[in-house]
Amino acid sequence: MTFTAEQDALRDSVRKLLDREADPWPELCEQIGVAALAVPERFGGLGAGTTELQVVAEELGRVLADVPFLGSAVLAVHAVLAASNDEACDRLLPRLAEGVVGAVAWTDAEGRWDAPACRVADSAVEGEAHYVLHGDEAEILLVVADGSLYEVTDARRERTAAMDETRRLARVRFDSAPARLIGPVDLGALRDVACAVLAAEQAGAAARAFELTVEYSKQRHQFGRPIGGFQALKHRMADLHVLVETARSAAYAAPESSRLAAAAKVHCSEALATVAGEMIQLHGGIAITWEHPAHRYFKRAHGAAHLFGSPADHLARVRPPLS
Template structure:
């Protein structure tokens, strides 16, 4: 059994790391966040030109024809750089449409998504209202998912038709744009009647990959700092309390990465294992993203709490990422139910009750309705 990336996958990772180091440095992230929040159009064109917006989409729909694992590699690097971009939201929508869309819908929608011309986004909604929708103000296609007794139901909306009210929202994360989306007409939109739960699982894996990248960058910045910062002539990293905290950061980051890579592999090669693997990945990555970035601020000491310290961009992004789609607590309950039932597949949550409010993103998200 092979437990490493292929040469092509390693090349994707290397290319992404080098490109984003040059085009999306933390200085550039800061400039965008402190400016008007507009994304870097030139960087988007480069990502599209590399084929990454369609990397996990079928070739017959304008994609590259690779898998979720390759997409997860790219998303981990985008998280590592905290890149301000609509790439994540577009990838989430693409994975849900691939899983739940009809042949006609896939043929109609995915070419534009793969080409980066007509982007999409996805979020949970409750009674026609989604409280936290990434990049809704620039998306052409918005997929809203609501729960029910028979499982999650997804509807596709064309933002150009006026079927939705889109109200931009300020959040703690100024590196990404968010909005509150309200359905104006209950009869609007069109259903995605395929495997909605499977599409959501693929989207959760993609989201977990970005969270893992955020944790990795926070870990690296912190290790570099505690090696350099000295007290009483000794690097603070040599103190037991600091080194133990850093070791816990490493443990959570590597645990999340292993879970994400397995889930991405399962999405491509062993779909029967995807439900449990996706829940393990999202729960581990959400916890790692929030805990590791918070620990990074603590271990930076007083400087870590200042606006000038770059670690807060990672912390803020991780809080919002963890609030998107289903919360970690729901995924842990799902893992327990699947283990008790002795199965690997199954279900996905209804919409979080009331939605996850951006202002309270650092608190535990509301329990998904009907997911108890």
């Protein structure tokens, strides 16, 4: 993978800001403009591509940052753009570019991507959407129903408990909520962008989990020597290194096609789960204490694997149909 000087500078800026800010979203928006990356310049954005979104997501994944980047700067922005409604773009995209939080609701209680949970009748939305990223705090609430994107202001929102406390999810209930039609949206294309960016986030989390595990293996001694010096652990570390590197390669190849986006979702989910599991095992008892971050990477691995569809769902898109 080869990155441009601008992409490397973006990565460096995001990493430095995340190192010093406890609540990074305001500064990420004001100083770096991450919320404006995917917004075209004519709507007040930076007009960047998917690779730039992935660079930011990879860095956010490394520290498990709880920010509305994926749900707002990626999903909400791309949903509005996909509807091809200039009036809606003029009205919503400048606000999203400034860092106003947006959310897209569509998923049913089973977490399925291809079966929107809501429907429209007489210009009003009915139904209950689950796993809405930052849905409880979004100022711009969008919902996919009957193949189109709608803007809704009146909805009952509730933050839902999740094993991964670094991922903010909500349940949103629409009771005949007045809806403003934005336009038709290709949910499959939106899914592919989301999977590509999420895969980069997973690759970043896997890389950091691996780094922490290597560091610990050099510090922990057993039988008078660091455990990282034992041959069996060297082989395990080598296998994890390959997983991390292939996950990163798969993630950055994901935007090339729908099939590669599905493959990246499958491989990056499995890679992060494997690395996080090994992190827990090699750290021993300390890994499941609140003071150590190992359990947080393990929980992120589980939650991210099922976001936007489970690996099994996406594997079916990768495999060729049986003749």
